[in-house]
Amino acid sequence: RPEGEAAEGERPPVWLHKMEEKFEQNQYGGITDFVADFRLMLESCYRLHGVDHWLSRQAQKLEMMLEQKLTLLSRPLREKTTIALTSKGRYGLEEERGAVCTSTRRRSMPRSLGGMSTGITESIMIQALRQEEQQRAREEKRLREQERKEAEEAVQKEIEEWEKNLRALAEPTRMETLWEIPAIGHFLCLAQQILNLPEIVYFDLER
Numbered sequence: 003r004p005e006g007e008a009a010e011g012e013r014p015p016v017w018l019h020k021m022e023e024k025f026e027q028n029q030y031g032g033i034t035d036f037v038a039d040f041r042l043m044l045e046s047c048y049r050l051h052g053v054d055h056w057l058s059r060q061a062q063k064l065e066m067m068l069e070q071k072l073t074l075l076s077r078p079l080r081e082k083t084t085i086a087l088t089s090k091g092r093y094g095l096e097e098e099r100g101a102v103c104t105s106t107r108r109r110s111m112p113r114s115l116g117g118m119s120t121g122i123t124e125s126i127m128i129q130a131l132r133q134e135e136q137q138r139a140r141e142e143k144r145l146r147e148q149e150r151k152e153a154e155e156a157v158q159k160e161i162e163e164w165e166k167n168l169r170a171l172a173e174p175t176r177m178e179t180l181w182e183i184p185a186i187g188h189f190l191c192l193a194q195q196i197l198n199l200p201e202i203v204y205f206d207l208e209r
Contacts, residue, residue, distance in 0.1 A: 038088035
């Protein structure tokens with residue numbers, strides 16, 4: 003889609019200069035909107051480059067600085083800047099998300115995406131996006147395996163069709179009167195142990 007245009011259901015992209023313009027024009031209704039834009043900017047960076055890209059590493063430092071500053075705010079302001087609230091329930095602790103999403107949506111994020119206060123070095127958002135990347139990689143691998151299997155089945159079907167058409171061209175009574183087939187089979191059975199041959203299957207031999 004054109005640059006700067008959001009897909010249906012997505013918030014429009016934001017960057018620092020745009021945030022500065024909105025701030026100067028008093029377009030922010032409160033701290034919740036400002037922090038939501040800031041986190042949206044970080045999320046866009048993570049999604050565009052991947053969570054392990056060097057730009058995303060710099061963004062993580064910026065995110066950590068933001069979270070540290072938010073912890074210094076008063077409790078009423080901190081409650082207005084929770085990641086569950088600013089992300090409309092897409093990220094955050096289950097306890098936080100209970101106020102902004104249904105119980106079904108609340109169960110959609112595993113408990114392993116706990117807060118940074120639990121000693122986890124990565125933020126909640128990074129953990130969630132990393133999990134999305136892993137799920138996407140597994141799905142792509144599954145699709146590749148499925149395509150490979152379908153290709154092998156198509157090749158096998160072509161071989162079977164070729165053999166079927168080839169046999170159809172042969173004389174119907176030719177195989178019944180071809181004395182060489184049992185003679186060859188008898189010889190292979192006698193020489194099987196000496197020549198270290200695999201088990202002789204007459205069906206395969208006739209094919």
